[in-house]
Amino acid sequence: MDIAFDGRALSSPAGGVRRYVGELWRAMREAEPDVHGIAVGGDPALALALGVRHQPSGWSVPTNPGWCAWALPRAAGRARADVFHAPAYTAPLWGARPLVVTLHDVSYERHPEWYPHQSDPLRRAFYRHSALRADRIITDSQFSRQEISAAYGIPAARIAVVPLGVSDVFAPGAVVPRDPVVLHVGDLHPRRNLAMLWDVVCHLRTHAPGLSALSLVLVGTDRGAWAGLAARARGTVHEGALRHLDHITDAVLTRWYQQASVMAYPSRYEGFGLPLLEAMACGTPVVASRASCIPEVTGGAALLVDPDDTAGWAQALGRVLTDGAEAVRLREAGLARASAFRWAHTARMTADVWREARTLTTADDRQVRP
Numbered sequence: 001m002d003i004a005f006d007g008r009a010l011s012s013p014a015g016g017v018r019r020y021v022g023e024l025w026r027a028m029r030e031a032e033p034d035v036h037g038i039a040v041g042g043d044p045a046l047a048l049a050l051g052v053r054h055q056p057s058g059w060s061v062p063t064n065p066g067w068c069a070w071a072l073p074r075a076a077g078r079a080r081a082d083v084f085h086a087p088a089y090t091a092p093l094w095g096a097r098p099l100v101v102t103l104h105d106v107s108y109e110r111h112p113e114w115y116p117h118q119s120d121p122l123r124r125a126f127y128r129h130s131a132l133r134a135d136r137i138i139t140d141s142q143f144s145r146q147e148i149s150a151a152y153g154i155p156a157a158r159i160a161v162v163p164l165g166v167s168d169v170f171a172p173g174a175v176v177p178r179d180p181v182v183l184h185v186g187d188l189h190p191r192r193n194l195a196m197l198w199d200v201v202c203h204l205r206t207h208a209p210g211l212s213a214l215s216l217v218l219v220g221t222d223r224g225a226w227a228g229l230a231a232r233a234r235g236t237v238h239e240g241a242l243r244h245l246d247h248i249t250d251a252v253l254t255r256w257y258q259q260a261s262v263m264a265y266p267s268r269y270e271g272f273g274l275p276l277l278e279a280m281a282c283g284t285p286v287v288a289s290r291a292s293c294i295p296e297v298t299g300g301a302a303l304l305v306d307p308d309d310t311a312g313w314a315q316a317l318g319r320v321l322t323d324g325a326e327a328v329r330l331r332e333a334g335l336a337r338a339s340a341f342r343w344a345h346t347a348r349m350t351a352d353v354w355r356e357a358r359t360l361t362t363a364d365d366r367q368v369r370p
Contacts, residue, residue: 001035003354004081004096006072007042007054009088015187015221016274017088023167023369024087024350025050027343032351036078040072055079065126069329085356091130098357101134103127105271107191109151114191136163136357138350140272143293160353163297164272165343169250172283172335173258183260183284185253185275186267188225188244193266193289193307199231199232202238202311208318215241215367217258219248257282258369262327265289268307273297277341280334282298285327287316300313301337302330308361315347 011022025037029051038053047054055077057067073092078082084096091101095234108115108124115123131137131152137159138147145159182201186192201216210215218229226244233242245256257263262277265288276297286302288294295304303320305312320327 001083001354001358002038002079002081003035003083004038004040004055004076004079005085005087006090007039007047007057008040008067010039010050012088013178013221014088018312019167019274020102020104020164021087022050023051023165023343024347026291027165027347030352031201031344031347035351035354037083040075040079041067049204050210058135064090064180065093065122068126071094084108085354086130086134089130090129091133093129096137097359099133099354100138100357101130102138103131103144103148103271104140105269106147106151107269109268110147111191114189133160136160136353138353140164141293141296143296144271160349160356162346162349162353163341164274164277165341165346166274166277166281166338167250167343170254170257170278170281170338173255175258178259179215180211181259182214182262182264182281182317182321183215183219183256184216184221184264184266185257185278186265186273187220187223188229189223190225192225193268194218194229195232195311195315196307196310197264197266198232200254200310200317201241202236203314204318204321205238206240208322209320213319214321215243216247217243217256217260219245219253221246253278254282257284260284262287262317264313264317265294266305266307266313267291267294270294270297272363277301277338281338283331285320285330287313287320287335299337299340301333 009017012018028035038055039047040055041057044054055075057071068090076092076096080097083098086101091099139159145161148159149156199278204211205214233239257279262279263284263286265276267289269292273294288302288304290304291307303316305316338345
């Protein structure tokens with residue numbers, strides 16, 4: 001079975017998308033050796049490194065709508081694949097059938113107030129068109145399946161839940177004694193609730209015995225939240241306790257997970273929350289929001305707190321940072337939970353969706369799609 005996919009995803013500015021596509025195709029080689037990938041457009045070297053064929057796209061209008069309206073469907077047709085997979089929301093506007101689209105979440109549709117950019121209504125319309133046109137949709141969690149169905153009126157039967165995996169690079173390591181660190185991994189976005197987290201860290205530094213040297217390290221691309229956080233810290237006694245890192249390697253990220261005292265994830269909305277499992281796989285205790293898909297993903301292996309309960313967050317983080325037995329309990333529970341999420345399993349489940357989509361060939365089925 002030959003599967004064409006949007007090769008731009010291999011170098012997507014969204015780290016989660018790059019991780020998803022890269023790990024999926026690395027795992028596919030062993031999990032499903034009869035499935036062959038064709039990266040349509042994008043960087044040929046990145047496709048070669050994954051063992052997939054590259055299909056040149058030719059000239060394209062340098063915009064996402066232009067790409068999906070012209071170059072992508074034409075190049076996808078030349079690839080002559082059995083199925084086209086759009087791994088991140090946007091699909092060819094025509095051709096490329098059967099079509100499978102991965103929607104990791106629909107936060108932009110359910111909470112447009114978090115995306116105030118003037119072009120966002122066009123983006124939402126484009127994503128909606130891709131979802132409605134798809135023969136099958138893949139998403140990462142049962143929560144996102146329900147959200148997609150509610151947002152677009154798509155029957156749940158057309159939406160397959162395929163959980164993500166954890167790369168083998170994320171594993172426990174030797175812990176070097178150091179000052180306590182609260183770690184957050186993920187793009188710095190308003191929905192991640194980081195101002196609240198910073199306030200909690202400042203509170204613990206001031207009021208919790210033994211935590212005066214506590215720091216907060218944020219790893220991820222800034223999506224509009226850093227300026228406000230930096231301003232919040234500037235000129236205070238806590239300013240040096242806030243740090244932002246971007247564009248780090250997986251090896252460096254793994255070391256941060258291993259050395260962190262606790263991983264904090266106060267997000268209000270997630271489609272999956274891959275950093276949760278990465279932290280657990282490294283043996284990092286996790287405190288996270290009781291919101292969206294997070295209880296589903298963590299499965300009882302994390303302390304969960306309402307995202308608006310500032311006092312609850314202070315209590316939970318303080319407990320993990322000062323109670324060694326609780327930290328060990330969460331570490332062991334997290335390691336066990338993360339071991340259940342393998343990219344090989346993701347690859348096999350994804351291939352099953354592709355096979356199902358390939359069978360959708362009746363005229364009536366085609367007529368109900370835009």
